[in-house]
Amino acid sequence: xxxxxxxxxxxxxxxxxxxxxxxxxxxxxxxxxxxxxxxxxxxxxxxxxxxxxxxxxxxxxxxxxxxxxxxxxxxxxxxxxxxxxxxxxxxxxxxxxxxxxxxxxxxxxxxxxxxxxxxxxxxxxxxxxxxxxxxxxxxxxxxxxxxxxxxxxxxxxxxxxxxxxxxxxxxxxxxxxxxxxxxxxxxxxxxxxxxxxxxxxxxxxxxxxxxxxxxxxxxxxxxxxxxxxxxxxxxxxxxxxxxxxxxxxxxxxxxxxxxxxxxxxxxxxxxxxxxxxxxxxxxxxxxxxxxxxxx
Amino acid sequence: xxxxxxxxxxxxxxxxxxxxxxxxxxxxxxxxxxxxxxxxxxxxxxxxxxxxxxxxxxxxxxxxxxxxxxxxxxxxxxxxxxxxxxxxxxxxxxxxxxxxxxxxxxxxxxxxxxxxxxxxxxxxxxxxxxxxxxxxxxxxxxxxxxxxxxxxxxxxxxxxxxxxxxxxxxxxxxxxxxxxxxxxxxxxxxxxxxxxxxxxxxxxxxx
Numbered sequence: 001x002x003x004x005x006x007x008x009x010x011x012x013x014x015x016x017x018x019x020x021x022x023x024x025x026x027x028x029x030x031x032x033x034x035x036x037x038x039x040x041x042x043x044x045x046x047x048x049x050x051x052x053x054x055x056x057x058x059x060x061x062x063x064x065x066x067x068x069x070x071x072x073x074x075x076x077x078x079x080x081x082x083x084x085x086x087x088x089x090x091x092x093x094x095x096x097x098x099x100x101x102x103x104x105x106x107x108x109x110x111x112x113x114x115x116x117x118x119x120x121x122x123x124x125x126x127x128x129x130x131x132x133x134x135x136x137x138x139x140x141x142x143x144x145x146x147x148x149x150x151x152x153x154x155x156x157x158x159x160x161x162x163x164x165x166x167x168x169x170x171x172x173x174x175x176x177x178x179x180x181x182x183x184x185x186x187x188x189x190x191x192x193x194x195x196x197x198x199x200x201x202x203x204x205x206x207x208x209x210x211x212x213x214x215x216x217x218x219x220x221x222x223x224x225x226x227x228x229x230x231x232x233x234x235x236x237x238x239x240x241x242x243x244x245x246x247x248x249x250x251x252x253x254x255x256x257x258x259x260x261x262x263x264x265x266x267x268x269x270x271x272x273x274x275x276x277x278x279x280x281x282x283x284x285x286x287x288x289x290x291x292x293x294x295x
Numbered sequence: 296x297x298x299x300x301x302x303x304x305x306x307x308x309x310x311x312x313x314x315x316x317x318x319x320x321x322x323x324x325x326x327x328x329x330x331x332x333x334x335x336x337x338x339x340x341x342x343x344x345x346x347x348x349x350x351x352x353x354x355x356x357x358x359x360x361x362x363x364x365x366x367x368x369x370x371x372x373x374x375x376x377x378x379x380x381x382x383x384x385x386x387x388x389x390x391x392x393x394x395x396x397x398x399x400x401x402x403x404x405x406x407x408x409x410x411x412x413x414x415x416x417x418x419x420x421x422x423x424x425x426x427x428x429x430x431x432x433x434x435x436x437x438x439x440x441x442x443x444x445x446x447x448x449x450x451x452x453x454x455x456x457x458x459x460x461x462x463x464x465x466x467x468x469x470x471x472x473x474x475x476x477x478x479x480x481x482x483x484x485x486x487x488x489x490x491x492x493x494x495x496x497x498x499x500x501x502x
Contacts, residue, residue: 002429002430003427003428003429003465004427004428004429005424005425005426005427006424006426006427007427007428009428009444009486010423010426010427010428010444010445010446013426013444013446013483013486014423014426014446014447016322016323016326016357016486017322017323017357017358017359017390017391017446017447018321018358018359019321019322019323019324019325019358020319020320020321020322020324020358021321021322021358021359021362036361037365039362039365039366039369040362041321041358041359041362042359075361076361076417076418077359077361077362078359078422078423078447095424098421098422098423098424099422099423100422100423100447101423123424124423124424125423232321253362253366254369256321257319257320257321257342257366258342261342
């Protein structure tokens with residue numbers, strides 16, 4: 001029996017195992033235990049949730065390895081961690097820590113304004129954000145094994161997540177409607193590798209799982225994103241910035257599984273207390289928006 | 296509170312397509328649905344006890360066992376699954392599904408369904424960095440090796456007397472086993488196009 005570790009199939013395979021689930025941002029080992037107990041399929045180990053990153057300002061970087069180790073110790077579900085866009089060294093450190101997935105994330109301050117990480121060179125799988133199909137396919141070309149639409153992290157406002165998911169799905173439908181010889185020009189317009197464009201046109205979906213992030217604050221938000229085509233949801237500030245994190249976490253897990261069952265959605269949405277406050281997009285100056293980071 | 300046992304299909308007409316339930320709380324559900332449909336059977340997503348009426352077989356997919364074990368009880372699925380097993384419906388558990396089926400789990404973790412007389416160790420190979428692919432010899436499904444994808448995979452660390460080993464890893468540990476009509480694999484047959492294990496499951500349905 002010859003074995004091969006860290007292959008493309010094992011990277012995309014882990015992403016497939018997380019389908020239908022909720023990945024929760026946690027900033028302490030206690031949060032991580034609450035998330036696991038509530039039914040999260042994975043946790044994202046962070047020093048600050050996005051809404052606090054927004055408030056705190058300054059340069060947002062990879063989390064302290066000590067915190068990541070504590071969170072790894074606390075739970076048995078997969079642990080993810082974020083590195084800055086283009087920060088190869090932070091990614092190497094996260095791989096050395098044996099995290100299960102690295103998020104090359106616009107929520108942190110970018111380290112490179114031109115290049116993303118060559119993710120094929122890493123043994124650990126990566127997830128990257130996107131706002132449209134071209135961005136998704138460029139990241140897959142660089143080796144991302146999972147895509148998440150960006151939304152606008154730390155706002156508790158679902159509008160950007162919806163915009164980005166609809167843009168990706170519409171882009172895929174357009175590719176599907178094209179003749180084979182039109183895909184060359186499409187690849188040029190999408191600024192994405194031809195092979196990935198052709199594969200997407202043939203499959204009628206991204207070649208890797210497509211999750212949703214950035215703005216999910218309620219069970220209904222999670223259901224909405226699933227109905228628009230997200231295979232799973234990331235929830236950041238929406239849980240631990242709500243009045244009752246444990247109940248909100250459980251409700252969002254139920255809403256993600258039963259996203260197409262309005263009776264269950266009604267039941268789990270009742271009496272959750274105050275959700276995170278939330279931000280209207282107009283209140284955020286364009287230069288402070290996180291989704292525009294990444295190229 | 297025990298939920299009422301769902302009725303199994305009553306002696307199906309020979310030309311009726313078998314109905315295979317796939318536990319759809321989270322995980323690689325879609326991939327099992329595709330495998331079941333490719334073999335001409337009907338795939339039924341199981342999220343609530345009411346989804347389980349008239350099923351001929353059940354698949355417990357890969358995913359996160361820690362998550363699934365919580366959701367099984369949250370939605371009252373444990374008793375209906377056990378009732379199906381008592382009535383002799385075949386079951387296939389892959390990766391997380393193998394963990395859910397086991398009578399015992401390593402490190403004194405509480406078992407879930409107890410339908411397989413074996414001790415299963417979770418994440419036996421390590422974290423994601425140790426996930427791997429390998430060609431496996433499984434004589435029960437033919438001479439051609441099956442390509443196995445192992446993701447944060449478990450292994451069987453101890454076997455009860457009635458359990459047959461279908462395949463072993465390099466360290467000689469069981470990674471595919473069968474006890475009566477319960478099949479379990481440490482790897483993910485749903486991630487490759489090889490349908491032979493799903494065919495084995497369908498072959499165990501009483502016709």
